[in-house]
Amino acid sequence: MTRQVAVTAPPITVPRIPISLIRHQWLSSFRSVVRPQNVAGTVILSILLVILALNLLSLGLLLERLLAERGQEIDAVAVVNGFLGYYFVLDLLLRLWFQRVPGQIVRPYLFLPVRRSTLVRLLLTKSFLTLFNILPLLLFVPIALRVVAPRYGIQPAAAWTLFLLLLLLCNGMATLYVKKRELTTPWMGALVLAVVMVIAALDYLQLLPLRLGSAYLFGQVLAEPWLVVIPLLLLVVLYRATSGLLTGHLTVESLQDPGAASGGRFSFRRVEELGPAGRLIALELKMLLRNRRPRSVIIFGASMIPFLMAFEAYWLASVPDRSDIYPAPDSLVLQQARAGESDPASAPQLKRVRFVLQPRTVPEDTWVYVTGNLPRLGMWNPAAIPLLPQRDGSWRRTVMVPADTLIEFRFTLGSWDAQRLPADGSRPANSTLHVERDTTVTMSAERWRSPEIFVLVHVNMIYIGILLSGMFLLSYGQLLIGWEGGYLEGLLARKVSLPRYLGSKYAILVGSIVCSFVLTLPLGLLKPWFIPINGALALYNMGVNTIILLMVAQFSKKPVDLNASLFSMQGKGSVQVLVLAPVMLGPLLVYGCCALLGVAAWTFWFLGGLGVLGLALYPLLMRHIVRLLIHRKHMIVAAYRLA
Numbered sequence: 001m002t003r004q005v006a007v008t009a010p011p012i013t014v015p016r017i018p019i020s021l022i023r024h025q026w027l028s029s030f031r032s033v034v035r036p037q038n039v040a041g042t043v044i045l046s047i048l049l050v051i052l053a054l055n056l057l058s059l060g061l062l063l064e065r066l067l068a069e070r071g072q073e074i075d076a077v078a079v080v081n082g083f084l085g086y087y088f089v090l091d092l093l094l095r096l097w098f099q100r101v102p103g104q105i106v107r108p109y110l111f112l113p114v115r116r117s118t119l120v121r122l123l124l125t126k127s128f129l130t131l132f133n134i135l136p137l138l139l140f141v142p143i144a145l146r147v148v149a150p151r152y153g154i155q156p157a158a159a160w161t162l163f164l165l166l167l168l169l170c171n172g173m174a175t176l177y178v179k180k181r182e183l184t185t186p187w188m189g190a191l192v193l194a195v196v197m198v199i200a201a202l203d204y205l206q207l208l209p210l211r212l213g214s215a216y217l218f219g220q221v222l223a224e225p226w227l228v229v230i231p232l233l234l235l236v237v238l239y240r241a242t243s244g245l246l247t248g249h250l251t252v253e254s255l256q257d258p259g260a261a262s263g264g265r266f267s268f269r270r271v272e273e274l275g276p277a278g279r280l281i282a283l284e285l286k287m288l289l290r291n292r293r294p295r296s297v298i299i300f301g302a303s304m305i306p307f308l309m310a311f312e313a314y315w316l317a318s319v320p321d322r323s324d325i326y327p328a329p330d331s332l333v334l335q336q337a338r339a340g341e342s343d344p345a346s347a348p349q350l351k352r353v354r355f356v357l358q359p360r361t362v363p364e365d366t367w368v369y370v371t372g373n374l375p376r377l378g379m380w381n382p383a384a385i386p387l388l389p390q391r392d393g394s395w396r397r398t399v400m401v402p403a404d405t406l407i408e409f410r411f412t413l414g415s416w417d418a419q420r421l422p423a424d425g426s427r428p429a430n431s432t433l434h435v436e437r438d439t440t441v442t443m444s445a446e447r448w449r450s451p452e453i454f455v456l457v458h459v460n461m462i463y464i465g466i467l468l469s470g471m472f473l474l475s476y477g478q479l480l481i482g483w484e485g486g487y488l489e490g491l492l493a494r495k496v497s498l499p500r501y502l503g504s505k506y507a508i509l510v511g512s513i514v515c516s517f518v519l520t521l522p523l524g525l526l527k528p529w530f531i532p533i534n535g536a537l538a539l540y541n542m543g544v545n546t547i548i549l550l551m552v553a554q555f556s557k558k559p560v561d562l563n564a565s566l567f568s569m570q571g572k573g574s575v576q577v578l579v580l581a582p583v584m585l586g587p588l589l590v591y592g593c594c595a596l597l598g599v600a601a602w603t604f605w606f607l608g609g610l611g612v613l614g615l616a617l618y619p620l621l622m623r624h625i626v627r628l629l630i631h632r633k634h635m636i637v638a639a640y641r642l643a
Contacts, residue, residue, distance in 0.1 A: 049131070053138055060142030076147050077222070078215055085214025087136075088167055089196060095132055095175040096192065097569070120246045124239065127176055133168045140164050152222050159225030160218065166231035173238035180245050197307050276497065280504035287483060288508075291562035294476070294483060301472040301512075305519055308471075312464050313526055326366040327414040329386035350400040352438040357387060357395045357411055357420075359445035366418075368395040372409035373430075376401055382412040382419065405435050413448060420445045458600060461530075462587045462607075465537035466545075468520050472512040473541055474583065477549035478576045480505055481636065485559020485571070489637050498626050498633075502550060506622070509546045513538050536608030537587070543614025545583050547621050552579045554628045557639040 059066075067074045109119055140161055149157035178192055202208035221227050268282035288294040355370050362368060368387045371378040376399055378384025387395035401407055408430040411420040419428055423446040433441060467474075476483075484491060491501075517538040524531035552575060560571035590610070591603040614621070 056138040060139045081218035082211040082215040085210045177242045297475045354440040356442040383414040469516045469538040470541040480553035482560040536604040539611030540607040543611035559640045
């Protein structure tokens with residue numbers, strides 16, 4: 001007698017995340033060890049987050065009204081669609097820098113009988129619930145309801161919103177994939193940045209306008225709602241690829257990942273032969289070159305310099321010369337002007353109008369002009385009628401105009417970007433005169449309009465100049481002491497000379513600035529004045545920004561994971577982020593003060609002078625920084641232990 005056993009097929013189950021794991025994640029947000037220590041920071045960030053959310057919501061609700069106030073017919077949907085391309089490129093960049101890979105949340109479960117696929121789903125699900133995916137909806141949903149839906153209908157508006165949401169999720173999933181892949185392929189992050197830079201360059205050069213492509217794409221979504229399937233399929237592909245990558249690397253070893261590069265690849269014997277200071281410099285260089293994250297910082301900084309040089313070369317080539325803004329009159333024109341000063345009126349119907357301008361100051365190597373609404377006044381050509389300089393500092397010119405005529409005129413320095421301003425600095429207006437007889441018009445000029453192009457040139461030179469010579473300075477200097485977080489306690493236990501320890505870091509910072517400055521010298525072939533300006537900014541980096549970073553480094557509280565991603569925020573606190581404000585805004589503040597004093601062109605001399613002063617005071621400043629480190633070193637080590 002045979003026994004029959006019924007065989008039943010296993011039930012089909014949909015993969016899901018156990019409720020217990022979700023509950024653990026909820027409780028972990030309230031039971032964090034560091035949460036009680038960051039109450040003030042959490043409150044401030046929460047307030048800023050609420051303000052940002054309200055601003056986005058208000059912008060979405062009032063967008064059409066704001067565009068209508070510009071006084072012309074503007075297609076709000078076309079404006080938004082053209083903007084979206086820029087938004088998603090910027091969103092990807094911000095995610096690469098700030099979106100964290102939530103790998104540590106699953107580490108405790110790797111020792112428990114939990115399926116690896118379940119943990120991967122937990123990671124990916126949590127990555128969906130980020131502010132990068134939630135905050136934009138406060139802007140997009142009101143726009144869809146108030147702007148898109150009334151024109152195209154509910155269904156296209158819903159498809160348009162879903163299309164944007166899916167693209168946000170695709171950006172998030174692509175970020176996770178790049179960051180995780182970068183752990184095994186260090187050049188992956190640089191490749192993504194290179195692609196973004198190429199897109200930005202093509203858009204800037206108008207070879208491939210991103211705005212037009214964006215407007216066409218999202219306009220097609222409104223016309224053909226079924227196109228929402230495309231980002232859905234892309235999201236599925238990215239989800240599967242990221243899931244497979246995480247599943248293959250979800251081990252304790254990969255999460256703590258000690259995988260530094262081989263230590264024998266780089267040798268610094270010549271540096272070590274310089275003595276104790278040389279050995280500390282060599283130790284720092286080995287740390288930078290033999291570990292994944294600092295090595296990625298070096299690769300990123302090196303790859304940014306050619307891009308910034310290309311951008312600056314294009315910018316310098318398009319910058320007008322000073323003679324274009326302040327043209328000098330032709331010698332023949334001046335000869336005729338001087339002859340006209342002594343000739344009487346040639347006809348009774350013409351009256352002599354003498355313009356006398358008494359400026360408080362005139363920029364060096366410039367000429368004063370008058371222009372107006374008559375052919376004899378140049379018909380508003382700002383460089384048609386030059387005035388003649390006098391010994392008393394005034395400028396004069398006599399012009400014959402028809403009698404019984406109302407003339408309107410203005411004084412310029414040869415262009416509308418450099419015209420006379422009222423004493424209160426308000427918007428310039430035409431001066432009027434009804435000519436009935438020979439008349440002398442005497443006016444003063446307290447100030448001149450500063451050409452906006454020069455303001456743009458100065459601001460661009462400041463920011464690009466700081467970055468050209470200080471890209472490594474900013475990337476490495478943000479985490480100056482945190483780089484040794486893993487062995488700082490042992491380093492201090494060996495009675496290392498703190499002045500030499502900080503001096504080694506200072507030497508590396510200054511050396512990187514000098515190397516970067518030398519690499520940018522070819523830009524001087526386009527504009528020779530670029531070399532002294534860039535040199536002044538390099539001096540500012542060496543004498544001021546290095547000291548600022550050394551000072552701020554004493555307040556480090558988090559050690560740096562040397563094998564984290566280039567875009568990881570691990571090891572960075574509010575101090576490391578806020579330090580960029582004085583580093584980048586300090587030169588702009590100096591420029592603002594010089595502009596208010598009317599000596600904006602002297603900004604770079606002041607910045608270079610501040611840099612030289614910082615270099616001269618280096619021994620004194622370093623003594624104060626060393627005393628601060630002696631006072632705080634135990635607090636730094638204790639903070640590293642807790643972290």
